Amino acid sequence: MEFRQLGGSGFKVPVLSFGTGSFGGTNEFFKGFGQSDVEEATRLVDVCLEHGLNMFDSAGRRGRRNPWSSHQGPQGPSHHLD
Helix, strand or coil: CCEEECCCCCCEEECCCEECCCECCCCHHHHCCCCECHHHHHHHHHHHHHCCCCCEECCCCCCCCCCCCCCCECCEHHHCCC
């Protein structure tokens, strides 16, 4: 994975990020993205992490329900990137 400097912040971020719009959103806006259950969402996050992608756009406030609302991912806090 290629990383780049994020402005003057000192952070290096991947050139790609993963949008999680299909994770738990139930309103009309999210129906166009599809709906991933926790098992599928876990698989997708694991694939990303295995390939070095570690920046996730979770924007959790847009949906009505978030399966990870306990602020822990399915594997525990190490998957929580919010």
